Amino acid sequence: MDALVEELIKVKSEGAGAVLITVVESDGVDGLDSGAKCLVRDGRIVLGSVSDPALEQRIVREAAERLAEERSRLLSLETDSGGQADVFFEVMPSPPKLIVVGAGHIAVPLVKMAKLMDYHVVVVDDRILFANRERFPEADEVVVGDMAETVKDMDITPTTYVVLITRGHKYDEPCLRELLDRPAKYIGMIGSKRRIKACFERFKEEEQISEELISRVYAPIGLDIATETPEEIALGILGEIIKVRRGGKARSLSRK
Amino acid sequence: MENIYDDVKEFLDKGETVAVATIVSTKGSTPREVGAKMVVTAWGEILGTIGGGCGEADVRREAIEVVRTRKPRTVRVDLLDEISSDSPAVCGGIMNVFIDPWWKDEEGDEKSA
Incomplete structure (x- = not known):
C-alpha cells in the first residue's frame, strides 16, 4: 500500500x-x-x-x-x-473547473485570475487566432471548435462553472441551450438587460424551456460593482463565481 | 496552489520529523479558516501559515516540542487581547490547533503518531 x-x-x-x-x-x-x-x-x-x-x-x-x-x-x-x-x-476538494466560452478581451484577465485561485481553466473559441496558447499560457486547456458543439461534449459536474462571453448572442445562446439542463454549479452569460430579456422570452415561448431552468442563469453576468474595463468585468465575474461557490450574499447584476 | 504535503514528503525523505499544525476549530473572528495548515521543522522553520502573529509563534514553539516528543497535542490560541493594546492578537477569536508529528520509520513507511 x-x-x-x-x-x-x-x-x-x-x-x-x-x-x-x-x-x-x-x-x-x-x-x-x-x-x-x-x-x-x-x-x-x-x-x-x-x-x-x-x-x-x-x-x-x-x-x-x-x-x-x-x-x-x-x-x-x-x-x-x-x-x-x-x-x-x-x-x-477536487479543484473547481471554469469553462470560459469566448476568448475575447474579458477572457484574458479572467483566465489569469481564475488560475490564481486554483481553478482548472478551459477556454473555448471557434477562432484559432483567439483560442491559442500564446494568448492563454496559464489555461489548462484551450479548445478550438464550434462553441456549442464543444460545450455539449464537455464533462460538466456540480463543481463546474461556465462563463458565456462570446462575441455575440448569436453564439452565446446556442451554448446556453446546451447547458441549461446540465448539472453545472454556475452558468453566467454576458449581455445587456434588454438582450437577455429578449433571449429568455424566446427560450420560453419558442422552445418551451421552463422558467425554472432559465432562472439558473446569471445574466447579465457578474457582481454589481460598476465595472468598466475588461479586467474589472473579469473581476466581477469571478467575484460572482466565488459568491456562488461559497454561499456569499453580494448582489449580482442579475439581481440574484 | 502549493501542496503542503509535497513539503512534508521532502522532509520525510531526508529522514526528518516535522510537525503539521492544522486549525481544527475556531470561535469568533480568526485570521485564517478551519483547515489552514503550516509545517514546522525541528529547527522551527515554518512553511505555510495559520495566520501569523503571536498565535503562530506559540504554535511554532509547541510544534518544536511535538517534533521532539513525536506526540501530538492540541493548542488553544486566544486572540482576545484588548483592541486598544499593541498586541497583534486582537482578532477577537479563539482557535484550536492540532499539531501532529510526521516521520518516516526505518522500514520506509511514513508514520504519524
Whole structure:
C-alpha cells in the first residue's frame, strides 16, 4: 500500500476529491489514538483503518457530506460501546473547473485570475487566432471548435462553472441551450438587460424551456460593482463565481 | 496552489520529523479558516501559515516540542487581547490547533503518531 503522504500528493495531482480523517482526541475507542488517520476517497477508506464497523460507516458518510460542502470540520463522534472521539475531517476538494466560452478581451484577465485561485481553466473559441496558447499560457486547456458543439461534449459536474462571453448572442445562446439542463454549479452569460430579456422570452415561448431552468442563469453576468474595463468585468465575474461557490450574499447584476 | 504535503514528503525523505499544525476549530473572528495548515521543522522553520502573529509563534514553539516528543497535542490560541493594546492578537477569536508529528520509520513507511 502506498504511504499516506504519497497518496495525498497523488490526490492533489489527479485533482481527485478526498477527505483526510485525523483523530484529535479519543476516549475509550480501541485503536483510535490521537493522531490516527485514514483517507476516504471515492466513497470508501483507501488508507488506514477503523476497527469499529459502525464508526467506519459513520466516518465514510460524514466524509461524503464534508466533501459536498467543501468544508473541513471537527466533529465529535460516539461509538456504540460508549467511546467518544473528536475527529477532524480535512477536505481536499477536487479543484473547481471554469469553462470560459469566448476568448475575447474579458477572457484574458479572467483566465489569469481564475488560475490564481486554483481553478482548472478551459477556454473555448471557434477562432484559432483567439483560442491559442500564446494568448492563454496559464489555461489548462484551450479548445478550438464550434462553441456549442464543444460545450455539449464537455464533462460538466456540480463543481463546474461556465462563463458565456462570446462575441455575440448569436453564439452565446446556442451554448446556453446546451447547458441549461446540465448539472453545472454556475452558468453566467454576458449581455445587456434588454438582450437577455429578449433571449429568455424566446427560450420560453419558442422552445418551451421552463422558467425554472432559465432562472439558473446569471445574466447579465457578474457582481454589481460598476465595472468598466475588461479586467474589472473579469473581476466581477469571478467575484460572482466565488459568491456562488461559497454561499456569499453580494448582489449580482442579475439581481440574484 | 502549493501542496503542503509535497513539503512534508521532502522532509520525510531526508529522514526528518516535522510537525503539521492544522486549525481544527475556531470561535469568533480568526485570521485564517478551519483547515489552514503550516509545517514546522525541528529547527522551527515554518512553511505555510495559520495566520501569523503571536498565535503562530506559540504554535511554532509547541510544534518544536511535538517534533521532539513525536506526540501530538492540541493548542488553544486566544486572540482576545484588548483592541486598544499593541498586541497583534486582537482578532477577537479563539482557535484550536492540532499539531501532529510526521516521520518516516526505518522500514520506509511514513508514520504519524
